[in-house]
Amino acid sequence: YTTSQNPHVARLVLSAFIGIAPEHKLRVVAPDVGGGFGSKIFIYAEETVCVWAARKVGRPVKWTAERSESFLCDAHGRDHVTHAELAVDGKGKILALRASTKANLGAYLSTFASSVPTYLYAPLLSGQYDIPAIYCEVDGVYTNTAPVDAYRGAGRPEATFVVERLVEIAARETGTDPAEFRRKNFIQSFPHQTPVIMCYDAGDYAACLDKALELADYKGFAARKAESEKKGKLRGIGFSAYIEACGIAPSAAVGSLGAGVGLWESAELRVNPVGTVEVLTGSHSHGQGHETTFAQVVSEKLGIPIEQVSVIHGDTDKVQMGMGTYGSRSGAVGASAIVQAADKVIEKARRVAAACMEVEVDDVDFEDGTFSARGTNKTMTFGEVALQAYVAHKFDTSQIEPGLKEGAFYDPKNFTFPSGVHIAEVEIDTDTGETRIDRWTAVDDFGVLINPMIVEGQVHGGIAQGVGQALLEGAVYDENGQLLTASYMDYAMPRAQDFPHFEVAMLSTPCPSNPLGVKGCGEAGAIAAPAALINAITDALGHEDIAMPATPQAVWRAIRKSPAMMAAE
CATH class of the missing domain: 3.30.365.10 (Aldehyde oxidase/xanthine dehydrogenase, molybdopterin binding domain)
Incomplete structure (x- = not known):
């Protein structure tokens, strides 16, 4: 019995390592395990040791990790340092994107560690946009930290964050409304071959944007911002027009x-x-x-x-x-x-x-x-x-x-390409740096919906995980490589009270590459949320100098750098 997302692969690997042949003599059962999120794809050493020990002593062996052991040994998710540039012409059309990424792999190579910052990251740097030229280089770096592997979106959140931060900054620097800047650069016809491998098969990005603007009451944002200013608080709004390649299979x-x-x-x-x-x-x-x-x-x-x-x-x-x-x-x-x-x-x-x-x-x-x-x-x-x-x-x-x-x-011939637009609206307390999410709008295109209620639940959970990364969560090491956030006393996660009501809507352009016309939905919220939230925070601050997680302390320090605060001082 094990908490695996793929028990047959676990059987294959475990039987090979332990010498059980033929492999069907080893039965692997993975019951309802309470979530996986990518971290339970891999075969961990403890699983192998347990099976070996059970054979050795002739009795069942049970092992349960302490929470601190999980923080130390389970694969962590994404640790990138990226420098990126976006070329835009005088009419606001994107010409090219260039990115250089240093990806931490941890102390040793985990199962998909080399593919997450390459195969699942770089090919999504086109986002929803018609970008003629894209260049990306990724250097994998080994450090004395926990292995880094697939977790909460695996590569796609990283790509979306790079693209959507660049697009948001470009809109601000050109004096263009961020919604209209995106609309101007959206891919218009399908199928669309990107410069980075992917061939998008279907979508209607402008329709998702229009619906999101309507549900978010975008036209009323200026009035809400003015009300926040009367209270001495900052208010910002941020977009994330995401796309992902999923249905991992071809x-x-x-x-x-x-x-x-x-x-x-x-x-x-x-x-x-x-x-x-x-x-x-x-x-x-x-x-x-x-x-x-x-x-x-x-x-x-x-x-x-x-x-x-x-x-x-x-x-x-x-x-x-x-x-x-x-x-x-x-x-x-x-x-x-x-x-x-x-x-x-x-x-x-x-x-x-x-x-x-x-x-x-x-x-x-x-x-x-x-x-x-x-x-x-x-x-x-x-x-x-x-x-x-x-x-x-x-x-x-x-x-x-x-x-x-x-x-x-x-075995499908292509990935599926769910997409959508998430809009986050935040209010920031200038005295404490606390960021309160006031509104969240998510309009997603998952193709044909089999069970809309289940899909909406997946979106809610994904947003919560993406918000956690953007505002609170992070593995912190000291200069000697000691993990300082190895318990929930130090590792902060958002709670239900930290979220507003999610305004969720679904549009549908059926996927042409599978018989049901469906697209994936489980990772969408985690992919879209970080960029939307950081874009909202930087909009409120009036400058771009903040990184994830945007904790109250980090936001408070960033407020001191804001043009309004510096002018007041």
């Missing part, structure tokens, strides 16, 4: 970058004689609601009540093989595999139904859970066909194999 893409493994996903649908369905998926659910979403997909596809669908995951003895959950891939890749398996089930069920109704297969239609013979009044429900598939006395078993069970492996 084997051809990752193979071209040197990865020695395909990133497909698997699914199997087992239809029982009574018409209930078991869905076995290689995707892993650790809080995202896959059990509900996947059941909805199958329920709608087969026309059966959702109560008749059960979803099985996270157990290598039950699911043959899977690549797990990360990079917002479960809907675009995992659910697409389920759809393919369901299509195979329907096709076989049509053959069974045709034999039972004594008509040609091509004359059988399937809709809303019912098979009907064209030109007749003959019909069979999905459950009736399932029973006949196992009873198997109304068809020739030499032509149709009894039973109703199908599997599929799905």
Whole structure:
């Protein structure tokens, strides 16, 4: 039992290290683990030691990390120093972007440490903008700190932060409204090939911006700013027009970058004689609601009540093989595999139904859970066909194999590209440096929505994590490499009381590269939030001299550098 986002990969690695062969003799179970966020993708040394020790002593061994051990040993997320430039012509059109990044990798290389600041970072430096030329160089640096790897967005938040800070500064320096500067430079037509590998397949960036401006009451901001000034406080507004490449899977893409493994996903649908369905998926659910979403997909596809669908995951003895959950891939890749398996089930069920109704297969239609013979009044429900598939006395078993069970492996041809616009509005206390988030507007395009409530919950959680990075969270080391923030006494995180009501809206341009038209949503909030919040803070301060985390102390010091404060002094 382990808290892994990809139990099959854990089995593969653990069995190889410990010498268990064949690997299926090792069973790995990853139940609901209370969240992953990327840090549970990797195989940690403690997992290997526990399995080795259990074999050595012949008894179960349980290990639970203390909180301080987690802070010291779990992979940390992003530690970049970036110098970037944006070239803009006299008409406000972006001409080029150049970035140079030093990426801390920690004391040793973690699983995806080299790909996060390269493959998941540099190719997203185009953002939502039509930028003709982009140059990026990344130097990986080893330090005596915890390993740095995929966590809360993995590369995409870093890219979004660079692009959106540059765009915001460019708008201010050219005297252009930041919303209109973005609109002027948005990509207008699709597909769009960026200078940095990615081919964006669909989107409507201006529509998201317009909706966000409306919901945020952008026109009323000046009046709210004036009210804050009357109270002796600063008020600022900041934008983040983000895009991400997710649905991490295309084997051809990752193979071209040197990865020695395909990133497909698997699914199997087992239809029982009574018409209930078991869905076995290689995707892993650790809080995202896959059990509900996947059941909805199958329920709608087969026309059966959702109560008749059960979803099985996270157990290598039950699911043959899977690549797990990360990079917002479960809907675009995992659910697409389920759809393919369901299509195979329907096709076989049509053959069974045709034999039972004594008509040609091509004359059988399937809709809303019912098979009907064209030109007749003959019909069979999905459950009736399932029973006949196992009873198997109304068809020739030499032509149709009894039973109703199908599997599929799905490997997409492209990433998915969710996008959107987040607008943060803050009020800052000039005496204490405390930043209060007054309003938050998020308009996202996740393609087709299977379960809007689950999607909105994912957005809320992502924003909270992005706000944490922007305002409070950070691993602090002393000059000797000693971690000073190794407990929640020192590592600060935002609480519910620190957030306003989130104004969330969804627009939809279906993704053309998967059968459901879905895009990923799990990381969007964490990707968009840091840039929106820092842009809002710098707008309030009147200068750009602040870095994350923008703690009250950091903001208080930055206020002393603001033009208004310096003039007063």
